[in-house]
Amino acid sequence: MSSRTPIHSDPHLADSREEDRDPRVRILSAAGQEFAEHGYEVATVRDICAAAGVNVAAVNYYFGDKRRLYIESVKHAHEERLRQVPQPEWAVGTPATEKLHQFIDTMLERMLGAGQPPWQVRLMMREVLQPTEACRELVEDYIRPHFAMLVAILDELTAGMLSQAELRRVGMSIVGQCFVYRAAGDVVGMLVPRDEIESLHTPKPLAEHITRYALAALGVAAPLVLPLVRVTKDVIA
Amino acid sequence: MSSRTPIHSDPHLADSREEDRDPRVRILSAAGQEFAEHGYEVATVRDICAAAGVNVAAVNYYFGDKRRLYIESVKHAHEERLRQVPQPEWAVGTPATEKLHQFIDTMLERMLGAGQPPWQVRLMMREVLQPTEACRELVEDYIRPHFAMLVAILDELTAGMLSQAELRRVGMSIVGQCFVYRAAGDVVGMLVPRDEIESLHTPKPLAEHITRYALAALGVAAPLVLPLVRVTKDVIA
DNA sequence: AATCGATTGAAACGATTGTTTGAACGCCTT
DNA sequence: AAGGCGTTCAAACAATCGTTTCAATCGATT
Numbered sequence: 001m002s003s004r005t006p007i008h009s010d011p012h013l014a015d016s017r018e019e020d021r022d023p024r025v026r027i028l029s030a031a032g033q034e035f036a037e038h039g040y041e042v043a044t045v046r047d048i049c050a051a052a053g054v055n056v057a058a059v060n061y062y063f064g065d066k067r068r069l070y071i072e073s074v075k076h077a078h079e080e081r082l083r084q085v086p087q088p089e090w091a092v093g094t095p096a097t098e099k100l101h102q103f104i105d106t107m108l109e110r111m112l113g114a115g116q117p118p119w120q121v122r123l124m125m126r127e128v129l130q131p132t133e134a135c136r137e138l139v140e141d142y143i144r145p146h147f148a149m150l151v152a153i154l155d156e157l158t159a160g161m162l163s164q165a166e167l168r169r170v171g172m173s174i175v176g177q178c179f180v181y182r183a184a185g186d187v188v189g190m191l192v193p194r195d196e197i198e199s200l201h202t203p204k205p206l207a208e209h210i211t212r213y214a215l216a217a218l219g220v221a222a223p224l225v226l227p228l229v230r231v232t233k234d235v236i237a
Numbered sequence: 238m239s240s241r242t243p244i245h246s247d248p249h250l251a252d253s254r255e256e257d258r259d260p261r262v263r264i265l266s267a268a269g270q271e272f273a274e275h276g277y278e279v280a281t282v283r284d285i286c287a288a289a290g291v292n293v294a295a296v297n298y299y300f301g302d303k304r305r306l307y308i309e310s311v312k313h314a315h316e317e318r319l320r321q322v323p324q325p326e327w328a329v330g331t332p333a334t335e336k337l338h339q340f341i342d343t344m345l346e347r348m349l350g351a352g353q354p355p356w357q358v359r360l361m362m363r364e365v366l367q368p369t370e371a372c373r374e375l376v377e378d379y380i381r382p383h384f385a386m387l388v389a390i391l392d393e394l395t396a397g398m399l400s401q402a403e404l405r406r407v408g409m410s411i412v413g414q415c416f417v418y419r420a421a422g423d424v425v426g427m428l429v430p431r432d433e434i435e436s437l438h439t440p441k442p443l444a445e446h447i448t449r450y451a452l453a454a455l456g457v458a459a460p461l462v463l464p465l466v467r468v469t470k471d472v473i474a
Numbered sequence: 475a476a477t478c479g480a481t482t483g484a485a486a487c488g489a490t491t492g493t494t495t496g497a498a499c500g501c502c503t504t
Numbered sequence: 505a506a507g508g509c510g511t512t513c514a515a516a517c518a519a520t521c522g523t524t525t526c527a528a529t530c531g532a533t534t
Contacts, residue, residue: 191409201409
């Protein structure tokens with residue numbers, strides 16, 4: 001009696017205008033933005049309903065209680081995000097180095113994006129930083145396949161000379177370098193001069209840096225600092 | 238009339254037992270733990286006072302209101318943390334590679350530590366992830382000098398062949414690799430097998446990996462994967 | 475012993491929270 | 505037109521929040 005499935009939510013009419021008028025998705029969208037901005041505890045159902053333009057009782061009517069609304073909003077944001085930025089597919093024969101570069105670039109674009117990153121990313125970031133019930137599903141559906149793709153690229157790049165464990169460790173190093181700019185972006189902005197942020201710490205230049213950093217560490221490309229001493233020795237020898 | 242400085246807080250008697258009996262520091266300690274665990278909004282003054290063993294009115298008496306208590310508790314945690322883990326000092330002539338290794342190892346030990354990391358780190362991490370008023374002070378007093386030390390080590394390591402901007406970018410890459418294990422530790426634990434976590438993703442092995450990764454990227458040490466092709470070319474030449 | 479200021483205590487304040495209620499509304503079928 | 509059903513609404517619910525009040529208590533000075 002508390003939460004019943006409304007009839008008009010049957011998805012036979014998927015018109016965009018119609019979806020915007022559906023109170024259920026309006027609440028989901030507003031809830032996601034509020035939860036992303038303030039977190040679960042701080043966000044209030046009253047603010048959510050006000051943003052969605054519905055009565056406070058609508059939350060209990062459609063979702064039962066606040067907790068289930070949160071879980072549904074995380075799922076909704078996740079699915080919407082998957083639809084927005086699909087995984088890039090490479091033609092067979094694409095060099096692994098190019099795949100790695102594009103992969104890192106895509107990850108950074110998703111995290112930092114142009115201007116304010118969309119609230120879906122903020123919501124997912126909250127789950128990563130402080131997991132709740134919705135976390136495991138998020139990892140299995142979104143993060144794990146993404147990470148597996150990175151490991152596969154690294155495996156191809158090193159021609160199978162590193163174990164899966166080592167590949168995962170290298171992958172985590174790459175993810176970490178992107179992650180810190182998203183999670184600790186404010187502090188980064190305080191440690192690095194403003195003009196330097198805009199010139200070197202935006203997605204494109206960062207992707208080049210992290211890619212080159214990884215390729216050099218793996219011995220696939222030249223290191224950031226040319227090893228003059230060793231070159232000299234080789235020349236002499 | 239709302240919050241006046243208590244007389245007995247005069248620090249002429251710094252006995253440890255005496256400090257534990259000082260309601261002011263008891264509240265600061267309890268508040269730090271509560272704020273670290275639940276965040277500013279979720280943590281309640283009632284729980285803090287219950288943990289500190291004082292009356293709810295004590296918060297207003299000693300600190301005025303909850304907001305000022307929070308700022309004071311962040312400062313207190315920060316100062317206590319500085320006292321606990323002082324910066325290591327190296328003898329003149331210590332190789333830069335060894336400095337870098339020890340620096341990364343110390344940073345990881347602080348972040349991950351043995352077992353549960355102390356609540357002070359959690360509190361500081363909250364400020365990094367979502368800065369409040371107490372953030373700027375934290376960055377200036379704690380994070381910026383620490384980061385400057387890393388940049389100095391990298392500068393020495395590369396013998397001045399990289400610009401300060403490039404050094405900062407490399408430094409951020411190193412910090413990011415440590416940071417991700419602290420901030421997204423739960424997700425890392427879901428992506429990597431349990432035994433692999435214990436064998437490869439603990440402070441000591443991680444410090445070796447990240448150090449070697451950095452040294453290889455900078456061209457100071459051999460890459461993770463030996464570049465057979467180029468070696469062969471060199472030998473042929 | 476008496477007095478004064480610092481500290482503590484229990485209780486209550488007003489505000490806000492998530493949730494529930496029951497009547498009113500809109501739309502469709504009969 | 506009438507009724508039924510899904511939906512919306514304003515209002516109120518109990519619980520909890522930060523904060524305040526004021527009397528009781530403690531300790532040192534007079």
